[in-house]
Amino acid sequence: MMGKKNIDFEELLLELEAKTLKLEEGSMNLDESMKTYEEAMELLLSCRKLLEKAETKIQLLKEKNGEWITEEIESELP
Numbered sequence: 001m002m003g004k005k006n007i008d009f010e011e012l013l014l015e016l017e018a019k020t021l022k023l024e025e026g027s028m029n030l031d032e033s034m035k036t037y038e039e040a041m042e043l044l045l046s047c048r049k050l051l052e053k054a055e056t057k058i059q060l061l062k063e064k065n066g067e068w069i070t071e072e073i074e075s076e077l078p
Contacts (some may be wrong), residue, residue: 016043
């Protein structure tokens with residue numbers, strides 16, 4: 001999971017969803033649940049970091065005086 005260097009957002013999100021479903025089943029013992037929860041939180045943080053990184057790259061295309069210009073959008077994530 002976290003050993004992969006070029007993992008993409010979609011893969012992380014799928015792993016997070018799988019961990020969440022596993023937790024929601026309620027079939028694990030306390031130790032397994034805690035380990036799975038910790039792994040899910042790591043995945044969540046990784047997803048947030050990737051989203052923040054992507055958001056800084058998002059550019060808004062605008063027309064100004066007949067020419068197209070790009071403008072960076074400020075992050076709104078906490």
